[in-house]
Each structure stands twice: as structure tokens, then as C-alpha cells.
Amino acid sequence: MANSTSDAAFVEFERVQKSYDGVNLVVKDLNLSMPKGEFLTMLGPSGSGKTTCLMMLAGFETATHGDIRLDGVSINNIPPHKRGIGMVFQNYALFPHMTVAENLSFPLEVRKIGKSEREEKVMRALGMVQMQDFAGRRPTQLSGGQQQRIALSRALVFEPELVLMDEPLGALDKQLRETLQFEITNLAHELGITTVYVTHDQTEALTMSDRVAVFDDGRIQQLAPPDQLYEEPENSFVAQFIGENNTLEGVVKEIKGGVALVQLDNGDLIDAKPVNVTEAGQRTRVSIRPERVEMDPTRLQEGAHTLKAEVLEFIYMGDIFRTRLRVAGKDDFVIKTRNAPDQVRLKPGQQIEIGWLAEDCRALDA
């Protein structure tokens, strides 16, 4: 391909819209640009339009509006079989009437590759997923994890530059999922392929991706590397969806020196970093990560606001302690503390005082 500099857009969605029924937009104004070699994950709740986006990229659905470009070329009118995009389906879609080797050989046969070269490529692709010994088996004779590996190597055997995966690990148990997550990212980086990965599992998205696109309601809510997504959510949907989060609702009293003073609905005052609020009087939903809550007010800044809290539950989880508190009239406020030798173990019924650094508490849209 002509374009190989790593930061030029390899896959581009420009103002893409999609409607199945002519009434509802399933994808609303999607803009996305991916450089070559990137591992991008589309993360979002079920029904948010992730599969639809993938299918438009693969050519099985046509965009109602907008342009999709691959390596600078608009692919709206290229049929799926000419796009050369590798694809891993959620249910694997291994052809049940063919053996594993025949399944892998299929994309090479339709490309009219000679027999000896075909066999060599099939064995190499099976080698990538350590499945050489299973070449003669039928897909039904394999376990879920093995089928997944075969589906992966089938999508890679014809050396596509772009691979799409639609919840490929959805049907597997946790341990296997973790092993395969690791294998897939390794393989993708080793081969330098560009990957669009779809999942509704946020841990998967955070651990595997270079960047994550959080989908909701047919829009990308935030597109960022995992750490930024977790630490700097841009709106309350992302803050809620990624990781565990405490939210408190209130009204902005004032914004001064990069700090917003928020009055909670029960009258208490807190400090927060204004993210989606610009002026006093706006309603806001503030979000704070459980591990960023401070129980020792002496470690806070001079004059920082604190809140009274009552301990409801203390859960010992090994590496961390998870404590549930009643704060500002809500009893689902959670804090997490590291299991260190000097760490206090709170007891239910105990009254404590909590606070946080203003920049750890984000004032988002209501």
C-alpha cells in the first residue's frame, strides 16, 4: 500500500450515519480516524451501534450517510470480498463442514494461491496460535477457546492489513479470556496489523487497546487511550461506564482558580475540577474514583471541604479493602484502600470524615 507513515489515517469514518428503518439513527455522526498499526477498541453497552460500525467497515452494511475510507480510498462502493479485511465473528463462524485446515485454506483458495504455498501458509497461521496439531479436526471437535484461536488464525492467514473482531471472547470463561486477550494483542503488535476490536467488557478494552472509543447512543462519547479514559472521563456516561465511580449531584456555587465549589443536594459543599461546567448555577454530577478518596483530612489541602460519612460495610478483598459509606444521604459511596500494614480497618457504624484533592473530583454534565 502507498501510505505507510504511521500517523496518517489508515481507517477513517467521516460523518457516518446509519439507519436500518429510516426512522431511528443507530449510528449518529460518527467521526473516527485510525493510524496504521493501531489497536482500537469500540466499547459500549449492548445496542449502542458497535457491530453496525464494524459491519459498515467490513461492507456488510452500507452507511446511510457519510464516507468510510481505507488507506485514503473511499470504500463505500467496494464489495466486502474485495476489501481484504480479516474478520473474527462473535460465534467464530468456522465452516462446520470443513476441517480446520480447510477453513484456513479457504481464503487462500479463493485468492488462487498454489497448493504448496497454501499449505505452508496454513501451517504458519496455525503455528501463530499453537494449533498445528488440530489441522485435521472439525470445528465441532474443538473447545470454545480452540475454535476462537482457529477463527483468529483464519482471519490472519491471508495477511490482511486490517482485522475486525466483534466480541470475539464473549463466550469464553474468564481465565481463557485473559489468556486470549494477551495472545491477541501480542499477535496484533507482532504482525503490525491494524485492529478494530469490539467489546462490551471494559476491562478487556482497557487492557488490550492503544485507544478506546466509548460508544453510547450511536455516538462516540470519548476516544482516548485507556489511562486518560479512566482518569479523565469527559462526561458522566464515560465516568460511569469505565471502572467504579462515586457520583454526587449538586449545583455549582462558584468557579474560582480552576476549582469549582459545588453545593450538594443536601447542602454540603465540596471542591471539584470543572470539566463540563462553566458557570455558577449549573447543575452537575461530580464523579470521584473510590481509590482517590482520602480518609485522613490532615493530608488534604488547607481549607479543603470535607464530608461526614458513616461506615456501612467493610469488605476484605485481599489486596484491597472495600468500604461502603453513607455520604450526603446516599448509601452507595465506596472507597478502596490498599491492604498495607498501617492501613486502618473501618468498622460498620463508625463515623469518619472524607475528602479529596479537587483535581481528582470531576464536575461533569448533570
Added chain:
Amino acid sequence: MSDITADGPVLAADGTPLKRSLARAMRRQKLRALMLVAPLLIFVLLTFIFPIVNMLSRSVQNDIVVNTLPETVRALGSWDASSGQLPDEAVYAAFTRDMAVAIEAKKHTRLGGRLNYEKTGFSSMFRQSGRKMKKLDPVADAPFKDKLIDIHKGWGDVETWKVLQTHSGIFTSGYFLNAIDAQKTPDGVAWQPEEKQILLKLFGRTLIMSLIITGSCIMLGYPVAWLLANSTARTANLLLILVLLPFWTSLLVRTSAWKVMLQQNGVINEVLVWIGLVPDADRLILINNQFGTIVAMTHILLPFMILPMYSVMQTIPPSYLRAAKSLGATNWTAFWRVYFPQSVPGIGAGSILVFILSIGYYITPEIVGGTKGVFISNRIAYHISSSLNWGLAAALGTILLVVVLLLYWAYDKIVGIDNVKLG
């Protein structure tokens, strides 16, 4: 799997072998299951299995000769047919006694009818002799040999007695031989005379036409089933109703409708003449031949092909086709290499259904088949209701059954019956 471990059989908690206690536990369950199906089982047994077995047994049953002429059969036992001599007086006397009883019970004409299948002339011979032999006294009027030959010269023919002797067994292969255009003569098995050989041809025609009908059903049904399986639930339901629509009208009405369509003065011919494709004097003969039978039966049996195909295709997820295309296959390759092989079980199920149904079809060939388009079943019906040769009808039926079972077996060997899915 073996139930024997290194230490002997696997034991249940109470020390009995596991297999035995499992069997005991299962027995009650089985008994209850049996009781649930018992009413249906009895019904099927009484109304289906029993009549069929009874019917099939007629194909070899031949007790009418022994039952009607018991003494004659015994006396004929010692007669050497190959000597060329007529049997002696003892046989004629026994025959007269038997006939006296038979005439009294009016059973002699039936015997004549039965033997007429083997040799023409017996029916009238028994009827005529019966009338005259009524006047003979089985004791006082002895000897009978010359008197009988006087009554009908057939009794002076060695052939007559040979036929009687040949067919005096309780069981006969005669009907089966008849069914394949052969006959059992006193000199062994021989072909029927040329002009009477029609049954083998009819069997062949039935098989070939059934194959053609099955083939046309596959060709016409496959795209429809595909469409059904690949449209939205609402469209699929609507289409399914259209497919099943023929079942809402009686078979007779549908077949008669084809008659209206295909006649020489029928709709199709009229249209063809009107647009000038066919000259008026040269109208196409579309009915009362094999063409008519094939067209009408394909139409009538089509749903039996579409439904199994549809239910198999429904289970093939669309992601297979998508996967094939994403791997670089064109629409046609994706269909032929990936979709079609998976739909074969549906074709198999539909084909078996249609073929077996058509091989025994009766009404449609009867109405639109004329003479050239009739099936073996029409011949069976003829023998049951017109010629009253039930033995031959039963033999033909048995052969039909065996042929179907053989084909089924062959299909199992080639395709594997496990590959047949009805849903």
C-alpha cells in the same frame, strides 16, 4: 465405555452392580413412557400395521385351491404330470365330490376366477361346468372321467390338471412373478406373453418420473426456501402462507385445476395460440401424458420439498456467508462452498419425502396422466377395485415397499440418514 474397572464391576452405594440398579431405576420410567404412548400404539397397530400385514400376506396366499378342492389336491399329489397322461378316475371322483360342495357354497366361480389369472379360460370353464355338474350325484353317477370330459372338454386336457397341480400349494410365488411380468407355468417360470408385459415398464416409469418430479421440486423449491430463510420474520410468514396455500384446497380441486390449465382448449394453449406462438391447428398436448403428470405432481409436492429445506436453512447463521465473503469469496463461491453444503441435509430430507410420496401417488396421475402418465399405484388400484386380483395388487404393493426401503437404505449408505434434518 466399559462398566468393568480393574476391581470388577462398578458398584452402587448398596453394593449391587451399578448397571443393574440403573436398569431397575429406568424400568419404571420406561413403563410409564410406554403407557403414555399405548393408545396411539394400539390405534396404529389395529388400523395400520395389521391391515398392511394382512394385505401383504395376500401376495403369497393361495389357499383357495386347497380349501375349495381339498380331496382333488390330495389325489393329484400322486399324479405324474410329466407322463403326459390324464389323471386316473380317483382324481376325477375326488374333483366331483369337491365340486359338489363348492357349488353348494357357490365357491367354484371364485376358484375359476383365481385360476384364470394363471391361464385364461378357467373362469368360463368353472362357470359352465358348475351349472352342469350340479346334476351329477357324487356317489351314484361314478365313474366320472368321461362324463366330466363331456361336460367340458377342458377336463380332458392334461394342461388343465397341470395348472391345478402347480397352483395347489398354500403359498404361491405366482403373484410376485405376475408382478414382474413373469408367470408360473407347469414347466417352470416363464415370461408373460409380449402383449401382457406392462408392469416392469410401469415400475421403471414410476421410478424415473418420481426422480424427475423430485428434481424439479429441488430446482423450484431451493430458491423459495432460501428466500424464506433469509427474509424478515414478517415476510417469511407471509411467504410461508403462500407456500402452504395449496394445502387449503383439496387435492382433487388442485389436480382438476391443472386439467383446466393444460387441456388443448385450456388456458395455456389458448394464450399461446392468442399470442401466436403456437398455430391453432397444432395445439400442444400438455395433459394425459407424462408431462401433465410431472407438472401437476411437482406443484402438489413442492411444499414437502420447501418446508424441510426451509427449516434446515433457518439454522444456518448468516454469519457463515459473511465470514466467507470477508475471507475473499465472491457471492457465488460463498454460496456454493459454504452455504450449499450446509443446506444439503434439507435437500436430502425433502427429496426423500417427495420421492417416496410421488412413487406411491395415485390421484393426480389418474386424473391428468392419461395412459402414458400413470404410475404403478394406478395399476394397483385397478387390480384392487376392477379386476379384483388382490393377490397381484398385494404383490405389486410389496415390491413398491421393498423398492422404497432399498432406496432408503442406499440413501443412508451414500448420504447418511443422520444428515437428514427435518428441522
